[in-house]
Amino acid sequence: MGNNLSHGTPLSRGPRTTQTPPTMRRLRHAVLFLPLALALAACEKAPAPTTTPAPGAETPAADAPPPPSRFAEMNHDQKMEHMAKVVEPKMAVVFKAGDAARYETFGCETCHVNHAPRPQDALPKLKLSGDGFEKMMAEKPEVTKFMAEQVVPAMAEVMGEKPFDPTTGQGFGCAGCHAVE
Numbered sequence: 001m002g003n004n005l006s007h008g009t010p011l012s013r014g015p016r017t018t019q020t021p022p023t024m025r026r027l028r029h030a031v032l033f034l035p036l037a038l039a040l041a042a043c044e045k046a047p048a049p050t051t052t053p054a055p056g057a058e059t060p061a062a063d064a065p066p067p068p069s070r071f072a073e074m075n076h077d078q079k080m081e082h083m084a085k086v087v088e089p090k091m092a093v094v095f096k097a098g099d100a101a102r103y104e105t106f107g108c109e110t111c112h113v114n115h116a117p118r119p120q121d122a123l124p125k126l127k128l129s130g131d132g133f134e135k136m137m138a139e140k141p142e143v144t145k146f147m148a149e150q151v152v153p154a155m156a157e158v159m160g161e162k163p164f165d166p167t168t169g170q171g172f173g174c175a176g177c178h179a180v181e
């Protein structure tokens with residue numbers, strides 16, 4: 001991917017459900033060893049399993065229940081994995097379709113600017129109150145339209161949320177990634 005968040009970044013903080021910090025390296029291990037883990041789980045009750053786990057191959061997710069469909073309800077490890085396997089690749093397609101040159105190096109840090117755990121703490125703050133959205137549309141029509149029409153619906157989907165509905169004020173919208181006022 002070329003966009004991994006390294007150790008010791010703020011992203012590796014957060015609630016821990018395993019003994020060791022959930023880093024991208026561990027994630028890669030988990031991903032790498034998942035098929036092996038599943039195979040092993042499947043033959044657990046077989047009399048003579050012919051494979052043994054590779055040394056150090058921890059497989060925390062192997063027999064865990066499937067992750068919740070809403071990102072917000074996932075634990076930290078599930079969030080990491082979902083970001084890497086679903087959010088980043090799917091949103092890369094959306095952003096690159098919007099501007100291939102600008103988002104050539106799209107990755108975690110496009111949203112998690114400077115490794116901020118929450119994009120809201122790092123992306124530009126938006127003024128949406130009053131006629132804020134209309135003003136933004138007038139001043140930066142291209143990016144604003146792109147965000148509202150492409151980014152929000154796609155991101156809502158991968159986050160397991162409904163897109164923001166202005167009539168109810170509910171759902172995943174600009175505030176899902178930006179601080180808004």
Ligand code: HEC
Nearest residue numbers: 014079080083084087088091107108111117118119176177
């Ligand atoms: C398209 C934007 C986007 C991209 C790309 C992205 N993220 Fe996220 N990430 C988010 C949003 C939005 C949240 C939820 C923030 C919130 O509301 O708490 C989030 C949350 C997270 C969280 C949970 C943070 C916490 O403390 O609860 C982790 C961990 C995370 N992302 C890791 C990654 C990693 C690793 C990558 C790259 C593989 C990545 N993200 C790529 C937008 C993105």
Ligand code: HEC
Nearest residue numbers: 110111123124140143144147148151152155173174176177
């Ligand atoms: C998936 C996360 C995400 C969502 C949801 C999102 N944005 Fe963004 N937005 C970004 C990222 C990432 C950038 C920075 C892109 C860049 O650097 O080119 C950005 C940049 C912008 C910019 C440019 C800021 C500047 O100073 O030039 C505007 C304007 C903007 N967004 C408006 C919106 C609006 C309005 C919404 C809701 C309709 C929205 N965004 C929803 C991720 C998001």
